[in-house]
Amino acid sequence: MRCAPSAGAALVLCAATAGLLSAQGSPAQPEPPRFASSDEVNLLAHGLLQLGHGLREHVEHTRGRLGSLERRLDACGAACAQASGTAAPPPAANPVVGDAAAPETLRNLQVQLKAQDTRIEQLFEKVAQQQRNLEKQQLKIENLQSQVRLLAPSHVEHKVIKPARGKRLPKVAQDGDTAHNASRLHRLPRHCQELFEEGERQSGLFQIQPQGSPPFLVNCEMASDGGWTVIQRRQDGSVDFNQPWEAYKAGFGDPQGEFWLGLEKVHSITGNHGGRLSVQLQDWEGNNESLQFPVHLGGEDTAYSLQLTAPVASKLGATAITPNGLSLPFSTWDQDHDLRGDKNCAKTLSGGWWFGTCSHSNLNGQYFHSIPRQRQQRKKGIFWKTWRGRYYPLQATTILIRPAVDASAS
Incomplete structure (x- = not known):
């Protein structure tokens, strides 16, 4: 059974992705801190959401396969019990479909299936919780972006923030407008x-x-x-x-x-x-x-x-x-x-x-x-x-x- 390692590998991949992002943000020479842009934050949040959805689908698919396998084991339980006196099958034989499987092997396999099912259930809950957290973070990001647009001292048209005239933003004023801007630097229009x-x-x-x-x-x-x-x-x-x-x-x-x-x-x-x-x-x-x-x-x-x-x-x-x-x-x-x-x-x-x-x-x-x-x-x-x-x-x-x-x- 390799379903749990595959699900675990998805989590390892998520952790590795976060590690790579951290590594890329730490250059050899110290530089001033850089804040991620809103597009970068949205892209990262979208990627994590997609990863969560993919992992969730993988877990559900694996659970379905385990359920089908367990039903097949229950169906062949009577036949396996009748064959209790026969010799155990060779290692290469399939213990699921072989009619000569020993009852002890069957019980061990069922125990392993239940343990794997429990682990997958726990993993599924973690993925669901992580997805809820990511969705909340996305809502917070959108709310903060809306507040920034409202607080910015700029001209907005069609929901795109554009700088207003240079006379209201001293840092973009031209040299020729210095005298005109001198009386406007201390206040906004009334x-x-x-x-x-x-x-x-x-x-x-x-x-x-x-x-x-x-x-x-x-x-x-x-x-x-x-x-x-x-x-x-x-x-x-x-x-x-x-x-x-x-x-x-x-x-x-x-x-x-x-x-x-x-x-x-x-x-x-x-x-x-x-x-x-x-x-x-x-x-x-x-x-x-x-x-x-x-x-x-x-x-x-x-x-x-x-x-x-x-x-x-x-x-x-x-x-x-x-x-x-x-x-x-x-x-x-x-x-x-x-x-x-x-x-x-x-x-x-x-x-x-x-x-x-x-x-x-x-x-x-x-x-x-x-x-x-x-x-x-x-x-x-x-x-x-x-x-x-x-x-x-x-x-x-x-x-x-x-x-x-x-x-x-x-």
Whole structure:
């Protein structure tokens, strides 16, 4: 029986492979430590996974052969017992199929089979455990790579990290740009509009740092009229927007998919100068609507109230507007700040929003992949009353903001 040595040889091969990799990383002359690239780590992890799969298949195949052999031994047990008085077969004879095999030889062989089966079972468990460990390591590697991409102060497009302009990365600045870069080495751009004013025309992910705020990643849309920061996107229902207050304050989701940037980040971008809000809507027939209007977003002490001028508020369908306009506090299911005293709009509907009286708009509502038949269910969806009506759940939305001119000049 050579099944166990073969399985053991696979483990020896795995150990030898690790030894060769260690030997290659230790040259004769001492050199500075070198970290493996993500591609090298992925390649090694993939190779180990393949080795584990191959060893697992080998063990299963060997176990099948042992089971078949043991069944054959059980089948010939009676015949072998009848031949107990005959002489033992010569060494070259096959003890499995020979009718003259001695009972003692048969028992010894069965003991050996059970011992081999136990060893293979132990080996199989080790291989399975090693495979689980490798899969966990692979998940950790992918998670770390995602965090590195988000933390890198670079421009990302189509999930490929590219260096941003040299003026934001001093190590790649040209000699001729030294004077221009001198004033930019100590800080990041404050918002997408500042990037636009400095000549950036390519949309994508950038790291910014508004005044008094730590750096964070934003999705910039560079249009002909300036640089806009995307603060919300809905497109496929991949992110749950029915979140509590702290989630809406900090932000959630994937900047390259569905996401909410975070109320505190939006407030840091506009500051006390206000800005201009752009709302882009799409229905299920492929029709699009785009709205732009001036806004002012207060801080958390005002529940991030959205200040709208009287003409804008009236155009959006609001009633009971004061001469100074309309102030809409942000509200979630765990912090009710809406203008309705008899109900919690966020609980009745879904998501967090500047609800007002629950009926004007809600772009953070429940995402439906098709229009529900029941009216009660449709009202919980994504809607903008003055465009497609109160009970029409939209297919896609994007909200962008750009700080006021004074904010860019200051």
